[in-house]
Amino acid sequence: MSTYALVDCNNFFASCERVFNPKLENKPIVVLSNNDGCVVARSNEAKLLGIPMGAPYYQWQTLCERQGVHVFSSNYELYGDMSQRVMMSLERFSENMEIYSIDEAFLLFDEPNEKQLTWLATHIRQSVKKWTGLPISIGLASTKTLAKVANHIAKKQIEEGVFSFKHQGLQDAKLAQLPVEEVWGIGRKLSKRLNQLGICTAKELRDRDPSEMRLQFNVVMEKIVNELRGISCLPMEALQPRQQIISSRSFGRVVTTLADLEEAVSHYIAKACVRLREQKSVAAEIYVYIHTSLFNDTSTPYCNGNTVRFALPTADTSLIMQEAKKCLATLYKPGYRYKKAGIILRDLSSDTKTQQDMFATNTKRSAALMETVDLINNRDGRNSVFFCAEGIARNWQMKCGKQSPRYTTNWRELVEARC
DNA sequence: TCTGGGGTCCTAGGACCC
């Protein structure tokens, strides 16, 4: 029987900051979301101070200052690059790997001997630490859901950071300790419903009849129960092109003019289109939306969005910008204090399917232009060339005053070593 | 003053068809 290993980087964003700044070792660190809004990552030391995940930063700022917490704006360029390094390291150990998120991957092993597996996992952990500087934890089990649980235990209870769930007796005890809301796929709403049925732990969920649970909930719940029983229902999945691409940001300050909104939306489109072309797709439509603050703002709330379909599926940034601009004009109402705008590229398909249109001169020229823009930006750094429509002053841009250098992706921000 | 962003999957319900 195969074994799933879930590899998860410990406190990923906080650990990335630490790799290039050893003074942060054993110090509390928090990393903030875009616009320095919420806490999205904490080192163990910061967790011990009681700073919760997802908390609005302004509520914890005083405590952070008083306790000497090192606070960072998020630096996705750095985290994305570090993630790639971890994944490349992991690839060496299994041919069957699924990158699940920026800091997690499943590996599948056929090795039946549990001791061998645990040894291998320990070896992987040491290697990744050596090659990337990042600490990871590994959970081993016969299903993905159980591997998640095992990883949770490895991280919290096991100093060596590796835990195997192959032993049945151990499973009973550990699942009985685990609150049901900690199970992968059980969120706030579902755990509340489960609690009402008297199901409070992972073990109690596991011991329910799967088909009964399907009737009461849905097919997803049935799979979760089976997975907890060691029956694998969630296979390894190949990397698929995304079905939609979202680009949105809260503004650094309130925006009131159409011109500023146009700049912001154009900028989001430029970023989304880079990702669209990276995965060799074209989009058939774009959804554009704007809204005022969602939180206790005394001014009148307003939110609106609309979809535009293109004449032909496209990955041409300027063409999409033009369409979005027309759409935005219909959404915009003067007099409101806008806080956020966003776009979603939808109905994506492979760009090779639209090749018959390549005979059109316009399409050919646009593809060549986009290719050149991407080439220059890949070679010389992001935003080396950009569309005028994205604006230059960009006074709507988000706050990120506490950002660390992009140590690994920008020549001007390399680590300095001093004797 | 200050509350993130980017994804996926499932289901219910409506429209439409025979």
Next chain:
DNA sequence: TCTGGGGTCCTAGGACCC
């Protein structure tokens, strides 16, 4: 007044994940 049944496709919204 009476007014089937089954299928498909699409979309909005909900729930979840990191």
